[in-house]
Amino acid sequence: MSEYVIEMLNITKEFPGIKANDNITLQLKRGEIHALLGENGAGKSTLMSILFGLYEADEGVIKKDGKTVRIKNPREANALGIGMVHQHFKLVENFSVLDNIILGTEPSKFGFIKKQEARKKLMEISKKYGLNIVPDAIIEDISVGMQQRVEILKMLYRENDILIFDEPTAVLTPQEINELMEIMRGFTKEGKSILFITHKLNEIMAVADRCTVLRKGKWIGTFDVKTVTREELSRMMVGRDVDFNVKKIPRDKGGVILDVKDMTVASKVHKNNAVRGVSFEVREGEIVCIAGIDGNGQSELVYGLSGLEKLKSGSIRFLDKDITHDTIRARSKSGMSHIPEDRHKYGLVLDYTLEQNLVLQRYWQAEFQKNGFIRASRIRKYAQKLIKEYDIRSGQGPVTRARSMSGGNQQKAIVAREIDKSPRLLLAVQPTRGLDIGAVEFIHKQLVSVRNAGNAVLLVSLELEEVMSLPDRILVFYEGEIVAELRPEETNVEELGLYMSGAKRQPQFTKTVPATKEAAHG
Amino acid sequence: MDKIKMFFKDFAKRLKHIYLSDKDRPSMIQNSLSSPGFSSLTASILSVVIGLLFGFFLLLILNPSKAGMGLQRILVTGISAPDKFAKVLYMSAPLIMVGLAVGFAFKTGLFNIGATGQYTIGAFFALFSAIVWGFPWYAAILAAMAGGALWGAIPGFFKAFFNVNEVITSIMFNWIGMFLVNLLCLNTPKIISDYWGGNIGNRTANLAVANPSAIIPKWGLDKLFDSNYMNIGVFIAVLIAICMFVILNKTTFGYELKACGYNRNASVYAGMNAKRSIILSMVISGALAGIGGGLYYLTGIGNYNIEKLLLAMGFNGIPVALLGGSNPLGIILSGIFISYIQVGGEALQPTFSKEIIDIIIAVIIYMSALSLLVKLTLEKLIRRRKKDKILHCCEAKEAKK
């Protein structure tokens, strides 16, 4: 038997205008955890999609146990024992755990599903690997970590022995990440092989045996993890040295820029409030980070601050002025900028050109219009300036449709637009989500420069590395409340994780509305 | 106008490129992909050709020996005589207006299927102000505009404040508008033809009798074209189309409306008043349809007929807008085109009966309005072509090595 369970040899795949995979070779040993490392757009997802049968390679061969195979669709991949946990789970929200797991492979007799049999098999698997689960729970009621567990069980149920994990840790708390690592190690002991897609170096160092690095669709190399350093890996991934340390000049606390009192915002998803009586301050020259697991009210907090959502109660003072009832435009004019979490939903008009998007917050200013007529040449000039300063890359410069730009450059455009307004307060919600290291580094520098200039940044982030490195203060959000205020230099990831998961709470942050909290659990 | 010129220049250049070039010019292909005007215009022309072909096949099936004559008549009648051309222009004025109404709403993210109702209300306002109050034509057109705007504002209001789908509201307001106009006409003796000495009780008075000053002036064009159909209505429509083009593309107002249409959330995020934008879009769209009603009924040629049918004119705005790519300048062309083939279709009588002609013309318009589909296909083709080129290029280079 071949040493490799799966081999992808000299794979090339081309999309209109781009070679997503250029002669890439990936060999997966039996029983190893093999990390696939690369920036966004390096071709990781394409390569895995080819393996999973979503795309077919233009060139190259795939071998299973040394034999050449053709994988035309996910069903065939499954038949070869290949399973995949996607970054965005593919679960039916209002089905039970069991129904989701057997979906597509329902054991049946005369058209009737034999659920008891399936349940028995599922419970056996669950026991064997220590993956506890409630088979009758409805997906939308269980946590994200549990949902991921369902995806994993789905692969095991189908008796897959080659498991692909696509950025599995993005949605997890530190504790959950540790659990996942344990589970993965357990699988390898059972002889299963794991392909682990990520751009987080720490995780690779912690769990992977070997690692293949891709850059811009090209194969850079395959290494034994023990023989390389973090820095080397990042250099190979980005193509240059990356400075992980953000240079913050020490600053004394300045005056209060933002003062939030007893802010409550209703939720659109459930009946309870998403933000529950939150009070805090943001001062000149500091970056305050709102940390927390996704969905704990951070989004609604920012909606409330930016004016997208009305407050149910409480007040907001900005630069010593009550802006609780001000319009979005008024807040923007008085010096608030906002990098929204969903750049497609809020940040950009995708069918507008880049230059039209760059003036989205300023088109009404005298600089860009006269008597209601747009001054196109000035907009062009302004756009060219921003494109140059912020290194926004696009096919046709100012007249590129925003839709056709890459995610990183779309985000850069938003960052450029918002920072160039010279804001006193910058609301930055997950400003680096889904971006590669180079872009992350750039955006971090921009945020710090806003802070260094004596302005304030309110950062909402789910990335622990970002939470630990960037801010001056951390406010941990749990179920719509602040449960802790931390300083990054005085805390660590483990402690942060305990606050984020609600297991711990600092004494000064008492529960404000215990009744509704209980309801939320039920 | 420069833009149109550029349009055609560009088009010719690219056409030449497609036909003549066998060498690799990836940059040119890239450009043609990126120029939306090019593929829109090509798509429209191609779909018109496809539509005409379908019409021709239909003619062949129905009466093979006369199919050639039929197609020829459809294609050339409109320019065969000055009075026929006058009719083309006469019918295109309201068509362009309703096309603009639908197209403007499209551009701002709304589907105004209520153009018929707004057109009807506009027609009533025009006729009422002209016949009962004795307004001159320009004032009557303004009244029509106000009527249409009012009728567009209502669905806009419901959409903005209660998120009621504008398609549903505007469909209902088509019927409400039509019955309301009938009711008002029947209860306004002065607006009905018999009041002015006629013996026809179910249609509005003849403007030539009731108020000649309300008839849209002809400026001697009727003599020039030897047709009573000729008046300056079509020029008004073209002027308004150009205005709409400028508003949509050159003003902050248009920028806001389009932004709200493309992405309502982003426009709110940018501090725009999305509710206001939605209502204003519908008001303008309705006003355009209303002017269409005014332009048609103030020619003095047609009388509003009290019937229980929705006027077809408003719905014709949809294919006009689709064929014109919702671009106001494109709508001028598509409005004239649709009017042109309708006039051509009339000339098929008596060889083909009116019903058959209506089907043929409808098929041509229907196929023509598929330009969006054709456009997408075209873009795909061009993109694939580009890919082929690159592959080809690479292979060639490797071969050289």
Place this chain on the structure above:
Amino acid sequence: MKKLLITVMILALTALSIGLLVACEPKNTQEETYEIALITDVGNIDDKSFNEGAWNGVKQYAEGANKTYAYYRPSEDTTEARVETIGNAIRNGAKVIVCPGYLFEEAVYAVQTQYPNVMFLLLDGEPHNADYSDKKTESNVNCILYKEEQSGYLAGYAAVMDGYRNLGFLGGMDVPAVVRFGHGYVQGAEAAAAELDLNPGDVTMKYWYSGVFWPTDDVASKMSSWYTTGTDVVFACGGGVYLSAIDAAKTANKKMIGVDVDQYASTGNDPVFISSAMKGLTASVVQALTSLYANGGTWNTERAGKTLHLGAAEGGVGLPTEGASWGFTTFTIAQYNALFAKLVDGTIVVNDAINVRPATTLVAVTYEND
């Protein structure tokens, strides 16, 4: 892919140009012409009314005389479109143009001078200009009006003779033609009552103009109340307004009288119609065309520039007598023929005044518009 695109375009253009070539070549040699043309007012030739009646006349004559004929429909309901369509017909070789209905009055006014060598037959109207300041009929135009009062008289007389005592008249709008039908109907009922020696009040009549030529719910509920309060038969006179009465009549198991054409036949033998006060559309068109061609293709002096008022004597009015269209039981066709003869020879004269209501002594008429 480029090839596909080009192929599609070339194919399309080729097909189009072949079409054009085919079209152009035989064009001058064998362009078909149609000598007798009918222009519909706005509807189609199967409207069970004016267009259809006139079209049947055209067909009947042309097939007998071996003439080419065709019909045209205007592009829209406007005088200008009718004028244009008449022009199209003339370009296609029309020498005679039949215009059914008063909607053609202004159009014929315009074309009669524009095409002096083309003959026009205008049914149920007389040419005038838009503001009625000028009425003139040129020598190439023959107008035909019908003595609606005679037709109505026949219907009213027959209904009372047949034993109906509670009558109804449902008019459309009170335009002259409708009024003449109604007044004739009242006079006919009165005459029959006198002949049967009935007492005053034995025969009642509800008389109402609905104000519309199309069905409405208001009219329907009114008819329903008529039928349920004793009315036995309603003469529904005015376009589609009869549709409002038809259901009420059937529900109450009562009867109706149609108008203009034989509505028993045209509604597919609906027994609710006991008769119809007809205008002799088909017959008068045939007569007119026969006379025209007998005179070498121009109107003779009786018709040129004249308006003929066709009554019983000229076959211009009548009730249908064929088969089941005759829905009377006690009133016989012989009686009808005798009555008809009296109209023909002038023994009976029906008053055609429209601004004075006919005097009645025996029939109790309730004018519900008052």
